[in-house]
Amino acid sequence: MVAKSELKLIRSLHQKKYRTREGLFLAEGVKLVGELLGAGMEAYSLYSTDPGEFPGAREISENDLKKASALVQPNKVIGVFRIPDPVSLSLDGWALALDGVRDPGNLGTIIRLCDWFGIPELLCSPDTVDCYNPKVLQATMGSVARVRIAYQPLPETLDACGLPVYGASMDGSPVGSGTAVQPGILVMGSESHGLSGAVRDRLSQTWAIPAYGQAESLNVATATAILLYEIRRQAGPVTQK
Amino acid sequence: MVAKSELKLIRSLHQKKYRTREGLFLAEGVKLVGELLGAGMEAYSLYSTDPGEFPGAREISENDLKKASALVQPNKVIGVFRIPDPVSLSLDGWALALDGVRDPGNLGTIIRLCDWFGIPELLCSPDTVDCYNPKVLQATMGSVARVRIAYQPLPETLDACGLPVYGASMDGSPVGSGTAVQPGILVMGSESHGLSGAVRDRLSQTWAIPAYGQAESLNVATATAILLYEIRRQAGPVTQK
Structure with missing residues (x-):
């Protein structure tokens, strides 16, 4: 069960001003969330309709996933990640x-x-x-x-x-x-x-x-x-x- | 004023089965409709919120345009065109x-x-x-x-x-x-x-x-x-x- 306040936070991250305010962003789908975790990005919270697939993910109902998602066809997993600190580019090649x-x-x-x-x-x-x-x-x-x-x-x-x-x-x-x-x-x-x-x-x-x-x-x-x-x-x- | 039955026809053309049944398709926006007309494609009916711009276009209200459109942001003109006869490809080069x-x-x-x-x-x-x-x-x-x-x-x-x-x-x-x-x-x-x-x-x-x-x-x-x-x-x- 995902609390209403959590769903509200997730949905707010569809918009840039709330992403900036919270320092968080949203990633969806098994592949994308998996790639971000694999690259060492820091998950703030993870939700899955099949939580066995993702260590640390909490269960979310299909219905709540639909509410939280920015996609027309939500795909099992939704992750809230911390926006990384700004990088400084070296700009020393292409x-x-x-x-x-x-x-x-x-x-x-x-x-x-x-x-x-x-x-x-x-x-x-x-x-x-x-x-x-x-x-x-x-x-x-x-x-x-x-x-x-x-x-x-x-x-x-x-x-x-x-x-x-x-x-x-x-x-x-x-x-x-x-x-x-x-x-x-x-x-x-x-x-x-x-x-x-x-x-x-x-x-x-x-x-x-x-x-x-x-x-x-x-x-x-x-x-x-x-x-x-x-x-x-x-x-x-x-x-x- | 565009009749309800016309709006219904236009909206049905968002779906392939009705395009095939009617032999018609929908094009939207000043640029696209203009290009199709310029290329000699046959318009079945044209609607514009500013009909002076398109010879032969009938006036449509902003509200009806929204109802008819397949776009998130409708753009002034909507045209119903006849689907051309199937072409036969020559396939004699790239x-x-x-x-x-x-x-x-x-x-x-x-x-x-x-x-x-x-x-x-x-x-x-x-x-x-x-x-x-x-x-x-x-x-x-x-x-x-x-x-x-x-x-x-x-x-x-x-x-x-x-x-x-x-x-x-x-x-x-x-x-x-x-x-x-x-x-x-x-x-x-x-x-x-x-x-x-x-x-x-x-x-x-x-x-x-x-x-x-x-x-x-x-x-x-x-x-x-x-x-x-x-x-x-x-x-x-x-x-x-």
């Missing part, structure tokens, strides 16, 4: 930066891409969607536990790091044309406005993905996928997982 | 095939990618999500009007076309290693099961996207983005839109 990405699904997919392509650090502008948003976490498939993420103003951070800054933009030069590329920070713009003026002023190079048809644009997550693939392709011999 | 892709957002993003990379034909297995699903249409950003899409059993169609068949799979050879590639059909598998056995039996080559980190998999839409980019990159000189 990193990705996001300039105002607002869609939770896009951010989650991008975190998963960083994990796939071995990009250890993700710098987010303060107006980028919160990485502890339940929809972001769901889309990361657990990769959120393996990528260091920090929210900092981009202009100052880019100035301080001393690395080349590469921007993705429709008006850039086509990637993949064989230019040797030094490690740096790739910045992707927001879904509706692209890169901000302050970031554009700091670009060493601007890259475009060549188009062969009539679509006006690419989704920011698919564009990120292509550019991270291309960076890794140019950087050296292809190795397999 | 084409994409989907083997049981179920997520509407993924299919919509993939249709947009075909449009971007100039892949004119998309072959879908019968168990792939319906391309006239409102969430698919929304994610296509209008590209659905520029890509020929057909639902046909993959094994027979692949056998009949006489082209090489390439499959994406984690256990394939790394793409981008410089193999010259003949035009053919790239098949992407479902989110949960990958490629079906009947498709695997027909593959000329199996491609994997090299991994550099610890993520277990890539989303099917981001994987498609990378492979279509790679096909175009290998096929010839980089040209810009």
Whole structure:
């Protein structure tokens, strides 16, 4: 039996202001909760409809799970975790930066891409969607536990790091044309406005993905996928997982 | 004033069985409806909260638009269109095939990618999500009007076309290693099961996207983005839109 006050706390964590106030976030599903625990993240409380599966989980009824969940189809387990202390990024090799990405699904997919392509650090502008948003976490498939993420103003951070800054933009030069590329920070713009003026002023190079048809644009997550693939392709011999 | 029976018809088109029965589908938003009309698709009825914007549109109240819409935030215009007659694919150059892709957002993003990379034909297995699903249409950003899409059993169609068949799979050879590639059909598998056995039996080559980190998999839409980019990159000189 889960108390009403607990359910209320869990539900409040669907919203950023309560996550910030409580210093807690919500993760759902066997896979995601398992990945976070496996990565050493600190669970505040765990609930499962089948508590035998998760050491330390308390039983929750299907009905209460539905009430607590941010998902259309809740999946057995719900965990309340402590938001880790802010990390400080080292920014001493390839990193990705996001300039105002607002869609939770896009951010989650991008975190998963960083994990796939071995990009250890993700710098987010303060107006980028919160990485502890339940929809972001769901889309990361657990990769959120393996990528260091920090929210900092981009202009100052880019100035301080001393690395080349590469921007993705429709008006850039086509990637993949064989230019040797030094490690740096790739910045992707927001879904509706692209890169901000302050970031554009700091670009060493601007890259475009060549188009062969009539679509006006690419989704920011698919564009990120292509550019991270291309960076890794140019950087050296292809190795397999 | 929109009659209750009309609202009921529109709402019924959120579901595939009524789309099939009526031969109609729903498109929402100024951009999508405009793109479909621009591509010559036949409107059955158009509604707008600001009918001056759309010739032939009837006025609909904000309240009725909310009732009719499949979106969380309805966007001024809603159109009922006739489902075009099934197209027959020529399959005489690069084409994409989907083997049981179920997520509407993924299919919509993939249709947009075909449009971007100039892949004119998309072959879908019968168990792939319906391309006239409102969430698919929304994610296509209008590209659905520029890509020929057909639902046909993959094994027979692949056998009949006489082209090489390439499959994406984690256990394939790394793409981008410089193999010259003949035009053919790239098949992407479902989110949960990958490629079906009947498709695997027909593959000329199996491609994997090299991994550099610890993520277990890539989303099917981001994987498609990378492979279509790679096909175009290998096929010839980089040209810009």
